[in-house]
Amino acid sequence: MAKQVEKPEWERVAEAFEASGQTQREFVLARGGRLSTLRSWVYRHRRSAPSRVEPVRLLPVQVAASPVATEAESAGEGRPESRGGPGAGDSPRGARGRSATARLASART
Known part of the structure; x- marks a missing residue:
């Protein structure tokens, strides 16, 4: 069974490690002991x-009110179109929100 270490001892070792400027692995190799024990103490x-x-x-x-949009801005002028082009909106399915299959089916009739 492992020897019980009192708090002052592990605090002293942890402080010595912190002051050493070494990595934990280097400190343990130089002084002996187990890396996992040093990690626990630190x-x-x-x-x-x-x-x-x-x-x-x-x-x-303090939050200030945002400036009023001009007529051109509120009409959407000067703004880049969305990925799907005009009419695509936020739908990932493209123009008019229909899937490619739905557009083909309506084109055949």
Whole structure:
């Protein structure tokens, strides 16, 4: 069974790792021990350390009304057509929203 390590010891090792500038793998190879154990100790050390991140500061904003559209803009002039060309709308089926099969069937009659 593995030896129980007291908190001061694993904190000391985790702090030594943080100060070393080495990767976890390099640190373990140089000092001995298991990589998974060091990872666990470093994880616990980082979780117990006070947060160094400054709290989020929210700023008040004021939303302004958008400018009024000109007649040309509201009529759709100057805007690129959708992918399907005139009349296609948002339908992925192409012009007038009918499938190619439906258009062929109506063309035959």
